[in-house]
Amino acid sequence: xxxxxxxxKHLVMGMTNKKSLKCEQHMGHRAxxxxxxKAKKPPELMFVYSYEKLxxxxxxxxxxxxxxxNSSLLNLHLHALQPEDSALYLCASSQASGTTTGELFFGxxxxxxxx
Amino acid sequence: AQRxxxxxKLLSVFKGAPVELKCNYSYSGSPELFWYVQYSRQRxxxxxxxxxxxxxKGFTADLNKGETSFHLKKPFAQEEDSAMYYCALSGxxxxxxxxxxxxxxxxxxxxx
Numbered sequence: 729x730x731x732x733x734x735x736x737k738h739l740v741m742g743m744t745n746k747k748s749l750k751c752e753q754h755m756g757h758r759a760x761x762x763x764x765x766k767a768k769k770p771p772e773l774m775f776v777y778s779y780e781k782l783x784x785x786x787x788x789x790x791x792x793x794x795x796x797x798n799s800s801l802l803n804l805h806l807h808a809l810q811p812e813d814s815a816l817y818l819c820a821s822s823q824a825s826g827t828t829t830g831e832l833f834f835g836x837x838x839x840x841x842x843x
Numbered sequence: 844a845q846r847x848x849x850x851x852k853l854l855s856v857f858k859g860a861p862v863e864l865k866c867n868y869s870y871s872g873s874p875e876l877f878w879y880v881q882y883s884r885q886r887x888x889x890x891x892x893x894x895x896x897x898x899x900k901g902f903t904a905d906l907n908k909g910e911t912s913f914h915l916k917k918p919f920a921q922e923e924d925s926a927m928y929y930c931a932l933s934g935x936x937x938x939x940x941x942x943x944x945x946x947x948x949x950x951x952x953x954x955x
Contacts, residue, residue: 761943770929770945771887783940818887828875828933829943834887 730755734819734835742843743809749838751802751819760802761832762794763818771818777802778824809842816840845870845934847946855952856920864915864949866904866930875933876906876913877943882926890928891915900924920953927951 732753741747751760759778763771776784777796785794791813793805802819816839820832846869856862868874876893891899893906893913904915913930930946 768948770948773942773944776940776942778940784942827872827935827941829941830875830933831877831889831892832943833889836886 730833732819732821732833732835734817734838736838737836738839738841740841740843741806741809743811745809746805746807748806749804749817749819749840751804751835752800753821753833754800755821755833756799756823757821757833758799758824759822759829760796761818761820761822762802762804763820765816765818765837775804806840809840811842814840814842845874845932845942845944847930847932847944849930849946849949851949852947853950853952855954857954858922859919862917862920862924862951862953864928864930864951866913866915866946868911868913868930868932870911870932870934872934876904877931877933878902878904878913878915879929879931879945880926881929887929920951922953922955925951925953 735750762774765771773786774788775794780796791808795803816837818837819835822830822832848867878890880890881887891904902917906913927948927950929948931943933943935941
């Protein structure tokens, strides 16, 4: 299995809702990432987990809360989001996070719309 | 800080013409450079990495440390090459941990 799987593919939520995005990989990768991508823009790094520990938080607002329950799973918990948070959220994984990331494998993304 | 610059947002060529997508980077250490491609309605995927020195789908890219460039080239473009291309740099960040940073991307259109 060489894929990163993200669910749901689409999510619509109100500003008071609580929802979660999920990501799974079975390639034995020990680094996992969340990126945010707006239309016609490059992916922007949000969080990096390395060996199930949060290693990078790119000053992301606390309404986004990541979680890495085990080496195969990565979640992004969403609460009290704003309409400007609407975007494609990409999950990625790589073998390890040392001095360089190596190749990142990306999921298809979860398209989030905040009303 | 690590930074990637792709000067062309849009690039249009005719089928069979050569194509070059430019990428320049800024990084104080030894970076790892990649080209990622995003075809319409498909996931972002790796096209090339500089350390492998491969040719994938006829594309090549050479790391020029003197000019801090990693331009992507193909001698004869095909219509199926139409896609968004991102140059990306992997390196150790200012705070902690290695990260992959993307350029703004170049939308390549190959016309028949």
